[in-house]
Amino acid sequence: MSFPWAENYAPKHPLTRYLDEKLPLPRLIYNAVGAGYPVPRNLNYFWNFGVLSGVALVIQIITGIVLAMHYHADAGGAFNSVESIMRDVNAGWFLRYAHATGASMFFIVLYTHIFRGLYYGSYKPPREVVWLLGVVIFLLTMATAFMGYVLPWGQMSFWGAQVITGFFSAIPVVGEGIRVWLLGGYAPDAAALNRFFSLHYLLPFVIFGVIILHIWALHIPGSNNPTGVEVKGPADTVPFHPYYTAKDGFGLGVFLIVFAAIMFFIPNYLGHPDNYIPANPLSTPAHIVPEWYFLPFYAILKSFTANFLWIPAKLWGVLAMFGSILLHFFLPWLDRSPVRSANYRPLYKKFFWLLVVDVIVLGYCGGAHPSNTIVIVSQICTMYYFAHFLLILPLVSMIERPLPLPNSISESVLHGEAQESAPYGVATPVAAPAE
Template identity: 80%
Template sequence: MSFPWAKHYAPTNPLMKWMDERLPVPRLVYNAVGAGYPVPRNLNYFWNFGVLAGAALGIQIITGIVLAMHYAANGGVAFDSVEHIMRDVNAGWFLRYAHANGASMFFIVVYLHIFRGLYYGSYKAPREMVWLLGVVIFLLMMATAFMGYVLPWGQMSFWGAQVITGFFSAIPGVGETIRVWLLGGFAPDDAALNRFFSLHYVLPFVIAAVIILHIWALHIPGSNNPTGVEVKGEQDTVPFHPYYTAKDGFGLGIFLLVFAGLLFFYPNYLGHPDNYIPANALSTPAHIVPEWYFWPFYAILRAFTADFILPAKLWGVLAMFGSILLLFFLPWLDSSPVRSNNFRPKARIAFWILVLDVLVLGYCGGSPADPAYVIASQIASIYYFAHFLIILPMISRSERPLPLPNSITEAVLAKHGGTSPAQTALSTQS
């Protein structure tokens, strides 16, 4: 989408002119986050989460680079090297806790970002590619986080790697070969640590590259907005800077305050006590769980307990991966022309039931595999897939949406008690 009313970069300083002619980085920044990039004037604070995710990734990359200077990817000393970082490296405790809790903060803002996209229909045309690249980023995050969780080489790290990679062996024919290839052996050991460490170090830079594509894809159609109505003119937009840089700055301040509170007062709250015990291949923990941000998918994995044509273990693996891959098809599963759930009463109810369902899955995934939690996981898993494959397509075909505003400006003025251009024209004629 082109914005003919957007301001164009016109340097006046001789040095900036020279730079712009040879390496137009200032022009790129100006058009990406400056006054040269118009955005809908009605964006709320739910549009902060993209910037917050970028800030969280920056924290992870910076702290991860420094931690890698002191970490040893060797089964005999990996746990001790983490203790060395915590006790002997200057500010090592701060870097380690910032990296560990930064991963949780990263997933929190990304989950909020995803659910915001689900609520406001940001996956719909013409923004399908933005959504698809976002799902790719999410998959890369999950792979990076899993490998990072193994590196401290505590009890939960070791057994998490053992259990999760063990599920690949359920794939007929090639499963065990894939598992051995992933681990570099028949059980997690030095080879697995070296592989996971290398990939854990590289993947954040891959994520950063895909984020650049994600932002590039976003700048072609422009941002979605709470009404889901497309921009119709200059009156519907404001420059990204200073309006949304200030808004994002406020959101970033809140994010850093929450992050600091977690980091300085509850640094181990989101971790597992067993991971402060050195890995022991001869002692299985009573309750093996992944990090909290994997709990909903872990609950789906454990929901299959009986063989039906295929082994239950294979069904669980297929369902776990399918629950994420399903998001790739969402732009075509929801055929409603209306984007925002603000104007879709039935879809809005289904959305909040989905939110509750994911929370139930998360709770069950972090709980012991008792029969009550397994049954709850099965019910919640059925609803999760039914929401995307049955309920949402049916609603999109049968629902009668509420009337949409004629423009973003009209919606803003109506919300704040102003007069829309249409109302002004009517009053003038009368």
């Protein structure tokens, strides 16, 4: 989508003009995040979370680089080096808590960003490439977080690495080879620590590069909006700066307040106390769990308890765990409804909130002791999770009768988007989003 009404950039200051001629960074900034980038005028605060995820990543990279200067990636010294950072390095406690809290905040922002995309249909054409790149970012972030969780080399770090990498051995023929290749041996040790540390240091920069592609892909069709109606003219947009830079600034302030509150007052609340015990290969913790942001997928993994056909339960669990993420790559083609926003899809909205509850329950089950009741609840929630995307979503897109859409974004702003409560009917035809 082009914006012919966007004013051309013309630097006024001689220095800016010279720089723009030789290295057009001012023009790039102006067109990417400045007044040269028109944005739908009805974006709400859920659109702040894209910027917040970028800020969270920058915090992780900066604190991670400094922590890497003091970390010792060896099975005999990793735990002690982390304790030394906390006690002996100037502001080391601050850096480590900022990095650990930042990981949780990053996933809070990321999950909110994903569910916002699901609710408002941001995965639909012409933004499917934006969505696919977002799923790649999510996968890379999960890999980075898992490797970072191993580095403190506490009890939960060691046994988490042992259990999670052990699931690769369920893959026929090549599984055990993949596991040995990942660990650099037959059990987590110095080789695994070195590999995980190297990749944990490298992947955030890869994520940063994919985010640039993500933003680049977004600027081609432009941002989605709460109505799902495409921009039809200059009346539908406002410049990104100063309107949304101010809005993002407010959201950033709230984010940093919450970040600081967790980091200074409850920095270990989202972690596990066993990780303050040095890793001991001869002592298995009573209950091995990953970090909280992996718990829904861990529950899916554990929900398979019986062999089916010729495939063992362990392999079914591994396939389901990875499949629960990979199916998001097919989401733009599974949902065939021409209407994007759930505000105008009453049936889809109900199933969306059911999915949110389902994921929360899966998260609880992933962290709970695996009793019979917990396993049954996990199995029910896992079945619904896959049914939501593979069965319910395509079916709803075929039978649902959406509510009338506004004719334009400006109309929804001036007259309100409250057509959600309008009765079903065909008085105003539902317009398909422009491709």
